[in-house]
Amino acid sequence: MYRSTSKFYLVMMMGILFSSLLTRAYAQKKILFVTSNQAFYGNSKIPAANHFEEIVIPYHLFVKAGFTVDFISPEGGAIPIGYINSSDSIQKKYLYDVFFMDKLKHTLKPSDIWTDDYSAVFYTGGGAAMFGVAENQTIQNITREIYNGNGVVAAICHGTAGLAYLKDDAGKSLYSGKKITGFPNKFESREKEYYKTFPFVIDQAIKSNGGNFVYSDKGWDSFTIVDGRFVTGQDPSSASKMAHEVMTLIEANTPDLQKETTKNLDKVFSEWDNAPNTPGVAAGLLKNGKIVYLKAFGSADVNRQLLNTADTKxxxxxxxxxxxxxxxxxxxxxxxxxxxxxxxxxxxxxxxxxxxxxxxxxxxxxxxxxxxxxxxxxxxxxxxxxxxxxxxxxxxxxxxxxxxxxxxxxxxxxxxxxxxxxxxxxxxxxxxxxxxxxxxxxxxxxxxxxxxxxxxxxxxxxxxxxxxxxxxxxxxxxxxxxxxxxxxxxxxxxxxxxxxxxxxxxxxxxxxxxxxxxxxxxxxxxxxxxxxxxxxxxxxxxxxxxxxxxxxxxxxxxxxxxxxxxxxxxxxxxxxxxxxxxxxxxxxxxxxxxxxxGDIFPAPANIDFDKLKTIKLTRQQLETYSGHYWDSEHVASRRIYVENDTLRYQVLGSNDGSLLVPISENIFQMVVNGDDVIIVKFRKEGGTMKMVYTSGESDEYVYEAYKPINHAATALTEFTGTFYNNALKTTYTLSQNEKGLFTSNKNQPLISFTPTQTDLFLSSSRNFGSIWFTRDKRENITGFYLNSDKIKNLFFEKIKH
CATH class of the missing domain: 3.40.710.10 (DD-peptidase/beta-lactamase superfamily)
Known part of the structure; x- marks a missing residue:
């Protein structure tokens, strides 16, 4: 159902007042097009349609300016289109635009609309617009709510028929005394059969509802009327001028706070300004349940020069x-x-x-x-x-x-x-x-x-x-x-x-x-x-x-x-x-x-380690924690070492170590760029040193000290062979080269293994994790268990030496 504008009340004066003002200052850059499902004039067999030009010209201009356009019809779904001029470059473009034509095939139902999303409603024309729209109470309510929310109401040509019964909250005309135009009765072919099916005459309907209907005797001269927040056009020639007038009103109704914030948000994406040949992004920001920023940058398809939009998938x-x-x-x-x-x-x-x-x-x-x-x-x-x-x-x-x-x-x-x-x-x-x-x-x-x-x-x-x-x-x-x-x-x-x-x-x-x-x-x-x-x-x-x-x-x-x-x-x-x-x-x-x-964050964007309260530890004290550590749960190995009288934390296989500064005798904080508080603690349990890693409020990652095994080249030979997992019907052959043990199969890149403990090797592949070899009573290798943070105890049986 359509949704009413939410109301805010003041709590904790300064904070909530700012929040409320900020929310009201933003307006979603969306425009709602109203179309008709009517395929025939009245109950006749004379085909009726929505006017293609009156749709695509304003649509093109709105989208080009960064607006998102949605389509509704009384019943939703497909709408008939006609009056197509394929020699016009813009009409031809959209006629063969699969995405655009899909929107016309799947228009929204009035019940799908959330009125707070829209800055304007635009009634499109064509003979079909005379039927099913004006009397639709839900569409009337939608238009009234958009207008009451400081939005713009626009209608072109026969689309003005949709305004015939518009009322305000008190049941009076929404446009009483205002100048309104549309396709005048003077230019209708009143002798034609289609005209006899019309439920009313647009001129008279607008006047009966308190409006001041005006038109140009010349016709097809882009005659457009702007009166308050109503923008109406007489015929298809008004489409371009109307679109610009609608955008001008939206801009004028946009508070300075929104303009400034939008400008600042645009700067976040400055690298994509004028970059049609670069893949890009689409972004959205909501405040208090309202869409306050919605834009796209860069290209969706570089080859076809199609830009990203707010509707790009x-x-x-x-x-x-x-x-x-x-x-x-x-x-x-x-x-x-x-x-x-x-x-x-x-x-x-x-x-x-x-x-x-x-x-x-x-x-x-x-x-x-x-x-x-x-x-x-x-x-x-x-x-x-x-x-x-x-x-x-x-x-x-x-x-x-x-x-x-x-x-x-x-x-x-x-x-x-x-x-x-x-x-x-x-x-x-x-x-x-x-x-x-x-x-x-x-x-x-x-x-x-x-x-x-x-x-x-x-x-x-x-x-x-x-x-x-x-x-x-x-x-x-x-x-x-x-x-x-x-x-x-x-x-x-x-x-x-x-x-x-x-x-x-x-x-x-x-x-x-x-x-x-x-x-x-x-x-x-x-x-x-x-x-x-x-x-x-x-x-x-x-x-x-x-x-x-x-x-x-x-x-x-x-x-x-x-x-x-x-x-x-x-x-x-x-x-x-x-x-x-x-x-x-x-x-x-x-x-x-x-x-x-804004400035709501109690902590800085980057931790100032010069201000962190630390203690001084001797090199001998730091060396107490040096060594290799293994986390069997997450299948990860770490190295702790002393360099230049400072303790360092290194992920096994990486080249560099992160600096650890002591904040107590056995507790250290990792030096990082940013606001993440990473703590490394050391404790002895049963004579074994353990390292406990936490990041922010994370669970503890517990590593246990171990002494790495360095196998001689000849000793690695016993780990080679072919291994098979029955569930996956998968075979791996472990071989040896000058760098050590490795494996691959026809579909996998080479995976190398680093010995860490007796019969335990850490792999270079995250999903392969580690392998732990099993032995029989004679100490012959019978297979290995594969363990990673995503798989535990996946057994591969040795089938060939």
Whole structure:
């Protein structure tokens, strides 16, 4: 339904007053076009249509100026178009623009509209405009609310018929005494059959409703009337002039505060000014549930010279996961499932691991399942291979054992989200893509959003995924059709609508939104999951402080697509950036947020280590902590060493170490650029030195000291051979060269191994993690267990020496 403008009240005078003024100062740069579904004149068989020129000319000018245009019709869906002049370059351009024509094929229903989003409403003309629009009460209400919100009302030619019954809140004419024009009765072919079907004469209808109808006797001379915030044009020749007049009024009605802030936000994206040959970004910012900034920069398709717009579709990678979680919570709210349900209820073929795995376990990343994406790489799939949803499910269902009892530990895995798509399918009879389209995207007016679950599907207005290299741009193709974890395409305008729903839910309840943004827990209902990214929420996002201020965030990186979102819940600010520019866009999104948030941060942007209270330790004291440390849970090795009388922290395999400054005898803070407080503590347990790493409010990452093993070249020979995993039907041959032990198969690049402890080797591949060799009673190697942060105890049996 259309939404009324929210009212603000003063609490804690200074802070809330500024917030309220700031929100009111912003206006979304969107314009709503009103069209008609009428295919015939009245009840006749005479074809009627919406006037193509009267649509595309103002549309072209509005979009070029940075506005987003939405289309509605009384019934929604396809509208008839006519009066097309294909010799006109602009009309021809849009006639063959797949994205634009798709918008006309899928116009929104009046009930889809949130009036706070729009700065203007524009009634388009054509014979069809005489039918179904003027009497539509919801469209009248929409127009009145946009006008009451300081918006502009425009109508061209027969589109003025849509103003015939417009009233204000008191039931009086919305344009009483104002000059209004439209297609005058004088120029109608009154002897024609089409004219006899008209429900009223435009001139008389406007006069009857208190308006002052005027027109030009000459006609087709761009006659346009501006009276207050009403802009009307007599015939198609007025289209261009009308568009400029509408934009002039919007600019005049824009407060200086908004203009200044918009200008400052534009500076964040200055590198894309006049850069049509460079992949770019689209950005959105919301304040107090209102869209206050929405712009796009750079090119969606360099070859075709198509610029990014607020409606351009980008893949958002891991940011897709919140929609999967939302769908599950929506079904829970509808009573169609319970988070405590055993997954076997919906997926009977799911293996029996001896413990029930519930929907909550899948959502909370505590199922104990191995990550399918890591299994995919280990099984030998290449990036260029076509990978489907069924392929992902097959890898998950082939698992033989769990890493831990479900609900007793956390371990991040994408497998649970893939299984949740199957739960949705079994509960609703629809794929997640179809369910989301019908029950989430369409009701929220997210017409440019979809889960891409068919590789051969042609999607209009989709930004090209680029790889930016030394030799220029290359296409960075994505060859999979999996959903649930990734592969959601959306636009900046649509993502704005999604986050508006968080503030004033139209789909789902406030309680659902609260659950989506609450921390996941284990079976005890208390223990939360706090990796270095932040506290994991049910919406698969993270809660992490930015300079002392709580924020919710996540990101997505797939191919050349890169997306970031930052939400500051206490300040009601949401900032995001989507891109096809093959880079991490977090700095852009954060810079937007900080521009609006202002000086609210208690902590500095960069820690001043000169002011940090530290103590002095001798070299001998520092050497106490030197050595190698191993984290078996996360399969990671670290080296601590002393250099120039300072302690250093080094990730095994990297060249440089980070400086650690002592803040107590056994507690150190890492010197970093930024505001992250990274603490490294040392403690002895049972004679063994342990190192505890935390970042901000993260859980502890515990490393245990060990002495590295340096195998002689001859000793490495016993680790060579061929090893096979039955579940994945995958073979790896371990060989030896002058650098040590390595492996590869036909689809994998070379993976090298560094010995760390007896029979334990750390690999150069994250998903391969480490391998721990097993031996029989005669000390002969029988195989190895592969362990990483995503897979535990995946066994490869030795089948050949």
């Amino acid at each position: 980008f893949q958002i990678g891991n940011m897709s996961r919140q929609f999967t979680a939302f769908a599950i919570l929506l079904l829970e709210e509808q009573g169609k499932l319970s988070l405590s349900d055993d997954v076997h209820k919906y997926i009977p073929q799911f293996p029996d691991f001896g413990y029930p795995i519930t929907i909550k376990h899948l959502l909370s990343q505590s199922s104990g399942l191995a990550d399918f994406s890591a299994l995919k790489e280990i099984a030998g799939w290449r990036d260029k291979d076509l990978f489907t949803q069924q392929d992902a499910l097959d890898l998950i269902l082939q698992q033989k054992k769990l890493d831990h009892i479900p609900g007793t530990k956390f371990a991040q895995t994408a497998s649970g989200l893939i299984l949740l798509t199957e739960v949705v399918k079994q509960v609703t009879g629809q794929t997640l893509a179809a369910f989301s389209q019908q029950h989430i995207f369409q009701p929220l007016g997210m017409t440019n959003t979809l889960f891409y679950d068919e590789n051969e599907l042609i999607v209009p207005d989709m930004a090209v995924s680029y790889q930016v290299g030394k030799n220029g741009l290359k296409n960075n193709y994505i060859n999979y059709s999996i959903i649930g974890t990734t592969n959601l395409y959306t636009s900046a305008a649509d993502l704005s609508r999604w986050y508006v729903n968080f503030e004033n839910p139209k789909i789902g309840s406030k309680k659902l939104i609260e659950k989506l943004t609450s921390p996941v827990t284990l079976n005890d209902g208390i223990t939360t999951f706090n990796p270095t990214a932040g506290r994991l929420l049910y919406g698969q996002q993270y809660q992490h402080a930015k300079r002392g201020v709580p924020k919710i965030w996540t990101f997505g990186l797939e191919g050349g697509y890169a997306s970031n979102i930052f939400i500051f819940p206490n300040q009601n600010v949401t900032s995001f950036v989507l891109g096809n520019n093959n880079r991490y866009n977090g700095a852009l999104a954060m810079n937007m947020a900080t521009e609006v948030l």
